[in-house]
Each structure stands twice: as structure tokens, then as C-alpha cells.
Amino acid sequence: MVPPALLAVAFLVLPLAGLLANVPWTDISAQLRTPDVRNALYLSLICPIGATLLSIALGVPLAWLLARGRFPGRGLVRGLVTLPMVLPPVVGGVALLYAFGRGGLVGRWGYREFGISLPYTTFGVMVASAFVSMPFLILTVEAGIVQTGVRFEEAAETLGAGRLMVLRRITLPMLSPSLMAGATLCWARALGELGATLTFAGNLSGTTQTTPLAVFIALQTKPQDAVVLSLVLFVVSLAVLLVLRGRRMVGHQ
Amino acid sequence: MTVRGILRRSAPLLASGSALALVLTACGSSGGSDGAEASTAPSTSPAMAAPSAMASMGGHGMSMPAASAAPGSIIVLAPGTLATALPLVDKAFLKAHPESPVSPNFGHSPAQVIQLQQGSPGDAFLAVGVESMTQAKNAGLLAGDPTVFAHNRLEIVVPAGNSKKITSLADLGKPGVTTILGDESTPVGLYAKQALAKAGVTVKPASKEEGSPSVVQRVVTGNADAGIAFATDLKGNSKVTGIDIPDAEQMPAAYSAAVLKGAKHADAAREFVSFLTTPSVQNQLRQLGFLIP
Numbered sequence: 001m002v003p004p005a006l007l008a009v010a011f012l013v014l015p016l017a018g019l020l021a022n023v024p025w026t027d028i029s030a031q032l033r034t035p036d037v038r039n040a041l042y043l044s045l046i047c048p049i050g051a052t053l054l055s056i057a058l059g060v061p062l063a064w065l066l067a068r069g070r071f072p073g074r075g076l077v078r079g080l081v082t083l084p085m086v087l088p089p090v091v092g093g094v095a096l097l098y099a100f101g102r103g104g105l106v107g108r109w110g111y112r113e114f115g116i117s118l119p120y121t122t123f124g125v126m127v128a129s130a131f132v133s134m135p136f137l138i139l140t141v142e143a144g145i146v147q148t149g150v151r152f153e154e155a156a157e158t159l160g161a162g163r164l165m166v167l168r169r170i171t172l173p174m175l176s177p178s179l180m181a182g183a184t185l186c187w188a189r190a191l192g193e194l195g196a197t198l199t200f201a202g203n204l205s206g207t208t209q210t211t212p213l214a215v216f217i218a219l220q221t222k223p224q225d226a227v228v229l230s231l232v233l234f235v236v237s238l239a240v241l242l243v244l245r246g247r248r249m250v251g252h253q
Numbered sequence: 254m255t256v257r258g259i260l261r262r263s264a265p266l267l268a269s270g271s272a273l274a275l276v277l278t279a280c281g282s283s284g285g286s287d288g289a290e291a292s293t294a295p296s297t298s299p300a301m302a303a304p305s306a307m308a309s310m311g312g313h314g315m316s317m318p319a320a321s322a323a324p325g326s327i328i329v330l331a332p333g334t335l336a337t338a339l340p341l342v343d344k345a346f347l348k349a350h351p352e353s354p355v356s357p358n359f360g361h362s363p364a365q366v367i368q369l370q371q372g373s374p375g376d377a378f379l380a381v382g383v384e385s386m387t388q389a390k391n392a393g394l395l396a397g398d399p400t401v402f403a404h405n406r407l408e409i410v411v412p413a414g415n416s417k418k419i420t421s422l423a424d425l426g427k428p429g430v431t432t433i434l435g436d437e438s439t440p441v442g443l444y445a446k447q448a449l450a451k452a453g454v455t456v457k458p459a460s461k462e463e464g465s466p467s468v469v470q471r472v473v474t475g476n477a478d479a480g481i482a483f484a485t486d487l488k489g490n491s492k493v494t495g496i497d498i499p500d501a502e503q504m505p506a507a508y509s510a511a512v513l514k515g516a517k518h519a520d521a522a523r524e525f526v527s528f529l530t531t532p533s534v535q536n537q538l539r540q541l542g543f544l545i546p
Contacts, residue, residue, distance in 0.1 A: 103475025120431070120459040133364050201462025203436065204473075219462065220364040220438040 016234065022227050033230045039206040040214035041232060046120065047210055048190035051129035052137075056188045058130075058177065064104035066138070072161070078142075082135040089132055093199025096128055123209050124201035132196050137182035144178020153239040167235035184244060188237070267426050272311045273446045326356040327521050330365045331379040332440065333464050334405060334483050335393035335508070338541050339379075345537070353521040361464065362386075369394050376522035379529075380508045381405065386509045396519065399511035402529040404544035405514065407444055407503050408484045408495035410472050415494055422452040422502060425479055433471040435460040441465035441505060445481035450501040469493060488510050488542035505544055 066078050082090055088226045098108040100118045110116040118124040194212040203209040211229050218226040331339050343355040359466050362385035369375055370392055380386045386399045411419050417430055425432045435442030449456055462468045468480040473492045487493050510526045512519060539545050
């Protein structure tokens with residue numbers, strides 16, 4: 001058991017060590033201050049948050065229906081909405097173009113009637129990210145709802161609590177851990193999003209070029225810039241893990 | 254329940270990369286009662302959320318060194334604009350040299366120079382633009398001088414019908430025209446930038462794509478009014494029309510080939526490079542829209 005386990009650790013940690021070994025530590029602050037890098041970091045701050053909010057707004061009601069609803073084809077719906085998790089993100093981007101692009105099924109109408117066009121906009125980045133990350137939220141929240149069951153809600157109702165009271169005092173508090181976990185997974189997936197964003201929203205510094213896109217483009221000709229940006233993503237991911245760990249400890253005790 | 258509890262139950266499935274199993278699980282519960290399969294996941298693996306974000310990076314259009322080439326095959330590094338032409342050339346080459354199959358590896362020429370510098374294997378290097386080939390030469394990667402075997406021209410690509418009535422580079426700078434360029438890290442972006450500078454036109458692109466085919470694709474899917482791409486990437490595509498950019502405003506991109514110093518099959522690679530300038534190959538390239546010197 002131990003040798004393969006050690007191999008697994010080495011396998012997962014060595015690439016990160018390789019990254020760290022190649023960081024140009026002396027120029028790092030100058031590189032982080034270039035406009036392109038700052039734009040990318042800013043977009044990587046707001047776009048995953050936007051995607052997560054979008055996922056919460058649409059995904060939580062769906063998770064609720066999947067967990068509690070009794071309707072035909074529920075399993076099919078669950079399978080379909082989780083498909084973006086296995087779909088190559090690039091394919092997701094193309095699919096988004098054919099749905100919400102200017103010539104797309106819905107996008108055509110929106111563009112003609114209202115002049116709305118999602119590609120090449122920051123909101124388009126959020127949409128592309130939400131497409132690939134929402135399933136993580138839906139499945140996590142659904143599992144949470146299923147697990148909490150209806151016992152407490154029923155108990156509250158028998159004790160005379162109104163529907164609003166039950167929602168506020170029982171349902172939402174019991175939902176919040178799974179919502180937190182789901183939102184975190186969703187955010188993390190959105191942070192790393194590359195393929196769907198590049199294909200659907202495009203690549204322009206300041207508007208659609210998030211950090212992963214900047215890394216991808218920089219890799220072609222400026223590997224050093226790519227390393228610096230990767231380091232930032234690495235540090236942010238690590239920080240999120242540590243924060244989560246802290247929360248879990250608190251929750252456990 | 255706690256965040257820990259939820260993560261412990263759901264994250265092993267979500268973060269372990271077995272997304273397929275998860276979807277199957279999700280589908281499988283259609284006949285079940287409560288879809289609680291997700292909660293039966295083993296709780297031994299640590300709940301880690303962020304790696305899924307890291308794992309999703311990359312994997313789009315990046316070319317990896319062709320390490321898995323068949324023994325004896327020539328590894329040819331080539332730009333993406335040759336993706337249609339090269340397989341045809343390879344087929345003809347294989348007929349003449351059955352012992353030397355060609356294993357092409359497509360990517361951006363500037364990126365391939367960097368990959369070669371970092372020790373990627375390769376027998377022959379085919380580059381678009383003199384810059385990358387010069388860079389490879391200066392880095393001491395080449396065995397011998399490069400041979401120019403074709404040229405490519407830039408064209409303005411517009412949707413068939415040209416709804417915005419675009420006739421010249423100057424039209425790309427007009428308000429209301431959604432224009433797509435290549436990123437400057439790619440040959441098509443670099444050449445387009447030079448052409449726009451020569452024409453004295455300032456364009457605010459809606460997106461800077463990672464290659465000439467992607468620029469064309471934006472117009473094909475109806476998401477752009479115009480773009481600047483290599484002529485060979487829109488030839489034969491009925492959904493788009495090419496508009497000429499005069500010689501005064503552009504420099505045709507030269508395609509050159511050279512044998513690499515680190516070649517494992519130097520003789521076969523040399524054969525391949527000279528094969529590119531034989532009349533039959535030149536004719537084939539001309540039919541695909543390349544300019545022949």
C-alpha cells in the first residue's frame with residue numbers, strides 16, 4: 001500500500017514543485033504589474049464569483065426539485081444537467097455558441113430583437129464558466145437536501161411553524177453547509193475554466209481574458225509569464241483549501 | 254450537518270476525476286427512491302475542491318511533443334495552417350519511402366521553437382514566418398539552411414454575402430463592425446498586426462484568437478462580421494468569403510522547412526524536406542491555396 005501511495009503523492013506534488021522551481025522570483029513583482037496580468041487577475045476575481053452566483057440562482061431550485069420533486073424523467077434531467085462535467089470544455093464552448101452566439105438558437109433572436117450578444121463580453125465569460133461549473137453545485141446541494149431529509153421540517157410544521165418560518169429557521173440553515181460546499185466546488189471549477197471560455201467568449205485582455213486564458217496564450221511565446229500567472233492561481237487555490245480546512249475543523253468540533 | 258460532512262460525502266466523487274461515474278450514478282438513480290447514492294461514497298479520501306479547477310486548465314489546442322511516434326517515423330513539427338496539406342504530402346511521401354512514415358505534430362511555430370529548446374524531439378521543422386525559423390537557427394537547432402517551399406497570404410474573411418460591405422482593411426476599424434484578429438503570439442496575429450500598421454488602420458478586435466482557423470470559425474458561426482486569416486484556411490468554405498488585401502499592405506508569410514540538429518532520422522528528414530519542393534507537392538499545395546515561389 002505504501003509505495004504506490006508515496007508514488008501518488010510524488011506524482012501530484014512534483015509538477016507543483018517544478019512550477020515553483022521555474023518561477024523568476026526576481027522579476028515577479030514587475031511581471032504582476034503589467035496591464036495584461038492585472039486585467040487577467042481582475043477578471044479571475046469577478047468571473048468565478050459571477051458564475052457561482054448564477055449557478056446558485058438557477059442551480060439551487062433545480063437541486064431542490066431533483067431531491068424532493070417526484071416527476072417522470074427526473075433521472076434523465078439529472079443526467080443531462082451533469083453532462084457538462086464530462087463534456088470536453090471546448091465542446092461545451094462550441095455548443096454554447098450554437099445556442100447563445102449571434103447565430104445560435106436563442107442568441108439569434110436576442111441579437112436581432114435586442115442587440116444582445118454574449119460572446120466577447122465579460123458576462124459571456126461568466127455564462128461559459130457557469131455552464132461547466134453549475135453541475136458541481138447542483139449535485140452537491142442535491143445530496144445535501146436528500147441527506148437532511150424532511151424530518152425536522154415536518155416536526156416544525158407539527159409544532160405550528162408557518163412555511164416561511166420553516167424555510168427561514170429550518171430549511172435554509174440545514175442547507176447552508178451543502179450550499180457552501182457546492183458553491184466552493186463551483187467557484188473552483190469556474191476559476192480554472194479555459195476551454196469553454198476561449199471558444200465561446202473569446203480572448204481579449206480586460207474583457208474576456210481570465211488568468212487561465214492568459215496562461216494558455218503566454219505559454220506560446222512567453223513561458224515565464226505563464227509560470228508567474230500559474231503561481232498566482234496555485235497560491236489562490238492553496239488559500240481556498242486552507243480556508244476550507246479551517247471551516248471543516250470548526251464544523252467538526 | 255457541517256461543511257466537512259458535505260464535502261466528505263460529495264467531494265470524493267466530484268474531485269477524484271471520476272466524473273463519468275458520477276453522471277452514471279446520477280442517471281442510475283432515476284428509478285431509485287431518493288438519489289442518495291452520492292452519500293454512499295467512501296469517506297476516506299480527503300475533500301479537496303481546488304484541484305478540479307487546476308485540472309480543467311489546458312488541453313485546448315496545445316500541441317504536445319509527439320513522443321509516441323512509431324519507431325522509424327519522422328517527427329515533423331508543423332504549423333496548424335498545414336493541418337490539411339501535410340497529411341496529403343505525407344501520404345505521397347510514404348508511397349515513395351515506405352520505410353519512413355511521417356508523424357506530424359501541429360502547433361504554433363513560436364511555441365514549437367520553445368519546445369525544441371526545451372528538448373522536445375523532432376526530425377524536421379516546418380515554420381510559418383521567417384521569424385520562427387530565424388529564431389530556431391539562432392538557437393542552434395537547425396542542421397543546415399531552411400528551404401522556403403510555399404507562401405500564404407492574409408485575407409479579410411467575411412460571412413458569405415458580406416452583410417457589412419467590407420472591402421478593405423480600413424473597413425475593419427469602423428464602428429459597428431465586430432472584427433476578430435489572431436493573438437500576437439500566433440503567426441496570423443503577428444502578420445495581421447503588421448498589415449494593419451502598414452495600412453494605417455487601428456482596429457479594436459472583439460477577440461484575439463489562438464490561430465487562423467479559430468478566426469475563420471468566428472465568422473463561420475456568425476459571431477463576427479470580419480476577421481483577418483490566412484487564405485488557405487477559408488479556401489473551399491462556402492460560408493465565408495475572402496477579400497483580398499493588396500500586396501502593398503501585407504507581406505506574404507513564408508513557409509520554410511529545415512532538418513533539426515537533434516534529428517534521430519536525419520537522412521529521412523532531409524529526404525522529406527527536399528520532397529516538399531518537388532513539382533507534384535508544389536502543385537498540391539497550389540491547389541490548396543498556397544502561393545508557390
